[in-house]
Amino acid sequence: MSKTKxxxxxxxxxxxxxxxxxxxxxxxxxxxxxxxxxxxGLYVTHGWAANYMNRRFFVDRETGKVIGTxxxxxxxxxxxxTYSPTILHNAQxxxxxxxxxxxxxxxxxxxxxxxxxxxxDEKPYSYQxxxxxxxxxxxxxxxxxx
Numbered sequence: 001m002s003k004t005k006x007x008x009x010x011x012x013x014x015x016x017x018x019x020x021x022x023x024x025x026x027x028x029x030x031x032x033x034x035x036x037x038x039x040x041g042l043y044v045t046h047g048w049a050a051n052y053m054n055r056r057f058f059v060d061r062e063t064g065k066v067i068g069t070x071x072x073x074x075x076x077x078x079x080x081x082t083y084s085p086t087i088l089h090n091a092q093x094x095x096x097x098x099x100x101x102x103x104x105x106x107x108x109x110x111x112x113x114x115x116x117x118x119x120x121d122e123k124p125y126s127y128q129x130x131x132x133x134x135x136x137x138x139x140x141x142x143x144x145x146x
Contacts, residue, residue: 025143027059027097027114029125031071032137046133048075059112061141063087064099066112075131078110085110103130114139 034049046052055071064085066078078085078101088098095117101110108130115124122138129135 025061025141026067027061027123027125027139027141029057029059029114029127029139030137031055031057031135033135035134035136036132037134043134048133052133052135059099059114059139061097064101064112075129075133076127076135078112078130085112101130106130 031052031054034046034052035043036046038044052071052075055069057069057071057076058067059065060067064078064087066076069076078099080103082105083101083103085099085101088100095115097112097114097116099110099112103109109128110130111128113126118124121140123140125135125137125139127135
């Protein structure tokens with residue numbers, strides 16, 4: 001086989017195995033409130049609020065995973081090598097995008113709810129992290145390149 005044919009085969013192989021970009025949808029969520037449950041059962045501002053206020057995190061709509069953030073990532077993560085989020089659907093109620101992850105080995109969970117039944121592009125959310133932090137704010141859906 002000639003050198004030119006070999007190079008051509010390699011180029012064709014690289015084109016075939018290189019994935020074509022796929023566009024998916026994701027949420028870009030702005031953090032507007034950081035809360036914790038107080039000893040008397042009321043939500044109060046979390047002591048670490050300054051580290052998160054006005055930051056963002058991103059949610060892959062297809063998997064429910066928090067895939068990136070401009071804040072401290074470890075506190076926002078809703079998956080690991082063992083556990084992945086479950087997207088909860090209710091055929092009768094199409095008002096919220098809901099994601100639940102149960103970390104059985106640690107006795108923890110995370111729960112994200114984005115209210116999609118709002119006319120505005122900004123959808124309110126509530127996110128209870130596995131470490132007990134409660135975030136609220138708004139999310140905007142956008143297309144992303146996967």
